[in-house]
Amino acid sequence: MTAPVIEVANLRKRYGSTVAVDDVSLEVHPGEIFGLIGPNGAGKTTTMECIQGLRKPDHGTISVLGLDPQRDATALRQRIGVQHQEAHLQKRIKVWEAVDLWSALYSRVVDPDALLTRLGLESKRNAWFMTLSGGQKQRLFIALALIHEPEVVFLDELTTGLDPQARRAIWTLIADIRARGTTVFLTTHLMEEAERLCDRVAIIEHGRVIEMGTPADLVRTHCPEQSVIYTSDGSTHTLRGEGDDFVTNVINDIARSGVRVRGFRTESPTLEDVFLKLTGHGIRD
């Protein structure tokens, strides 16, 4: 396997007496979508901003594209793209002006117009930032994060506060970013989003990474139990079990028994169930 794009070892960061990040270690591989997931206040944003070089860690080592985010900040900024949580731009800056300004800051940039078209913002070129919808603002921030063709792009709570359609549109865009070979590091507190998008996730709580892996592996390890729910003779039956053959076995048993089945569905646990099990509580909005 090629060298990791991001390596974090024993990261620790406190603000005054508050420990924001206690002990975080993780690796992000080239070309993957990596998700740092956990409730608000778990340390996601602080971890991400330490990796971007915007905050100085109290302890631990960070390497991004082989660079030290603190020491090599200038070189790193040419190679990473960022989007911040709840960010704004100047209220009365026009979309094209923002993209034009950002283009002037990097040594190598993509065609701004093509980028705006790709993100569905071409009709909003002359609109002021303050007149954009939540989804359009986030797409503009994605544009600004991608203007210099970064090797890694950081997206912090990108879809928080967006309606379902806008959220889905953004998911498509993120998958598209990865398809073009860019590594994506994102944070989210939406488990559905993490499960849909991420190749691998790290679950963070109280400043510590408590589990890491592919969403499917995490589900298989921590919540292996599946349910089969079927309706026959007017009553509903629920069967629970584990293992790759469980559903097949149930189907075979039902077929053998000869009952008339009017409804049949399976329920598989999700990342949300894993999170509940590992932390003892649900994710809080």
Add this chain to the structure above:
Amino acid sequence: MLNGLWKLTWVETKVFLREPMGVIGTLGIPVVIFVIGGRLLGTNPAGAAAVGEAAPLNMAILASLIIAVGAVLSLVSIISIYREGGILKRLRATPLSPLTILGAHVLVKLLFTVAGMGLLVLAGRRFFPGAMQVNLFSFTAALLLSTLSILSLGFVLASIVPTARFAQPLGAAVLYPMLSVSGLFVPLEQLPAAVRFVAHGLPMTHAVALMQGIWDGSGWSAHWANAAALVVIFGVCSGLATRVFRWE
């Protein structure tokens, strides 16, 4: 990153121009004060009329200083709004240097200071013909130096102001009292010793002395100490601001 500095300055200029209240406040109000005040005090804005027993009030200098104060209030407000909205943080994540990000705002404010001065001159020619007998180049240079010095104090204010809502009131609470003890309305000698002592540490006082000196023709050489004080205050406040400035 000079390209980035010009681009950012240009963008911030355009953004500022799109906010009508800001433009009226920084460009329009000083002219209105100048013209109305000048009319009230007599036809000569350079101080034909006396305020009480005190020295004549020079409306041109007052209006110029209000341009400077307007610039600083606007800067404090913009910086705190940008900080609150994460705009500063977002710009910091680009290859722009911190100095460039803040320097662009200084350039915009100086640009509008010159524009305000230009409007003042036009108004002076229109309403008080013959009264504005001053070396405008020299006077504008003095105003720019004064503005820069007060702007550096503005950066200290912008650093300590907790939220954007407090930016304007805090700035006004600091700057207008500074103007009242600057020697413009009441000569410094007539102020209590303690007030005079404080006034000598404030940029506004030196700004007034320098601009009055240039207005009455004594020039820079007679007021080099005031100019130097403005430079020192700029250095001290800028140094302080770099230590206490908050980006978020």
